[in-house]
Amino acid sequence: MADTGFIPKEKWGAFIEGLSTKAQVYVPCLEGDTVLFRPFGKEKTLCFERPANSPPKSVIFPQSDTLFSFTFIKDPDNPQKTEVELKEHLDFPKTIVIGSRPCDAKGFTVYDRPYTETDTPDPYYKGRREKTTIVTMTCNSPSAGCFCTAVGGSPADKEGSDALITEVEKGYFIEALTEKGKEILQGPGVEDGKAYQGDATKKQEAVHSMVKNPFGPKGLGKVSPELFDNDEFWDNAVSKCVSCGACTYLCPTCYCFNITDEQTSDKGERIRTWDGCMYVHFTLEASGHNPRPTKFQRFKNRVGHKFSFYPEKYNGVIACCGCGRCIRYCPMSVDISEIVSNLQGA
Ligand code: SF4
Numbered sequence: 595m596a597d598t599g600f601i602p603k604e605k606w607g608a609f610i611e612g613l614s615t616k617a618q619v620y621v622p623c624l625e626g627d628t629v630l631f632r633p634f635g636k637e638k639t640l641c642f643e644r645p646a647n648s649p650p651k652s653v654i655f656p657q658s659d660t661l662f663s664f665t666f667i668k669d670p671d672n673p674q675k676t677e678v679e680l681k682e683h684l685d686f687p688k689t690i691v692i693g694s695r696p697c698d699a700k701g702f703t704v705y706d707r708p709y710t711e712t713d714t715p716d717p718y719y720k721g722r723r724e725k726t727t728i729v730t731m732t733c734n735s736p737s738a739g740c741f742c743t744a745v746g747g748s749p750a751d752k753e754g755s756d757a758l759i760t761e762v763e764k765g766y767f768i769e770a771l772t773e774k775g776k777e778i779l780q781g782p783g784v785e786d787g788k789a790y791q792g793d794a795t796k797k798q799e800a801v802h803s804m805v806k807n808p809f810g811p812k813g814l815g816k817v818s819p820e821l822f823d824n825d826e827f828w829d830n831a832v833s834k835c836v837s838c839g840a841c842t843y844l845c846p847t848c849y850c851f852n853i854t855d856e857q858t859s860d861k862g863e864r865i866r867t868w869d870g871c872m873y874v875h876f877t878l879e880a881s882g883h884n885p886r887p888t889k890f891q892r893f894k895n896r897v898g899h900k901f902s903f904y905p906e907k908y909n910g911v912i913a914c915c916g917c918g919r920c921i922r923y924c925p926m927s928v929d930i931s932e933i934v935s936n937l938q939g940a
């Protein structure tokens with residue numbers, strides 16, 4: 595089976611529509627001024643021109659996910675005895691995400707280590723991840739705040755994707771990277787891609803050199819332990835932050851959650867919802883004690899997780915893919931790349 599293909603521009607819509615007859619397809623859609631991943635439908639306005647405002651992480655890790663339903667059943671012969679009947683929600687459809695960006699796909703690999711590569715994998719994340727094909731589109735130009743190349747990525751990075759699509763003059767060059775990606779090449783209208791490989795490579799290299807490096811010519815260095823442990827540094831760095839939490843929800847690598855039981859009479863559901871370490875209640879303990887009561891401590895944890903704790907645990911892998919969303923969409927213009935740059939000291 596060929597590993598590359600090409601879709602002429604005039605057949606792009608039919609290609610996506612064809613895939614949607616075989617799987618649930620998510621595509622970036624324009625809603626007002628915002629681009630969001632939505633299930634494909636003919637009535638949607640697709641938008642591949644710029645990265646979506648939020649990454650497609652919700653396709654595999656939904657904002658709100660019913661883990662299981664439960665029903666309490668009283669024993670009619672023994673009213674003191676109640677049994678609980680559980681119904682798992684582990685049936686996931688075959689899904690294709692088209693138009694994620696390389697930073698988004700890399701974000702899934704940051705999830706994979708704690709959620710699947712452990713002795714106790716998360717069945718909900720793992721189940722959806724296995725059923726989902728990630729078809730990534732390389733970037734035509736960097737967006738404001740992007741710094742993927744400074745954290746080991748690139749606008750054409752392959753990590754975490756099943757197939758990579760690069761827009762060239764007359765259409766889209768596709769490179770399959772996994773067996774799931776090869777299935778995409780069987781989609782309608784896909785032609786032989788060999789003739790377009792050179793154009794795609796040139797385009798990818800040109801965009802790579804356009805990405806800014808906020809860490810200077812030496813690149814990302816080691817975090818200074820003195821600055822990292824200096825409360826005044828963090829207090830100053832984060833003084834503008836209003837703890838809205840937008841940065842955590844828009845981040846392709848933030849994976850904190852909360853679990854609640856919602857019950858009416860004898861039935862209920864256990865629901866997992868996104869949470870964020872920027873919220874004051876995130877670490878509030880039942881006793882009333884809060885180990886991270888101040889804004890700067892919460893922000894320090896967020897930066898520390900991405901640039902210190904996660905790399906320490908996972909062989910130096912940085913848990914920030916440089917997508918720049920937390921910079922672009924922070925209402926107070928807090929810039930994580932500037933803070934990390936300052937953290938490196940002299
Ligand atoms: S988006 Fe900006 S203001 Fe909101 S919590 Fe994050 S850093 Fe603070």
Ligand code: SF4
Nearest residue numbers: 845914915917918920
């Ligand atoms: S921390 Fe900011 S730049 Fe890094 S991956 Fe998250 S949203 Fe993107």
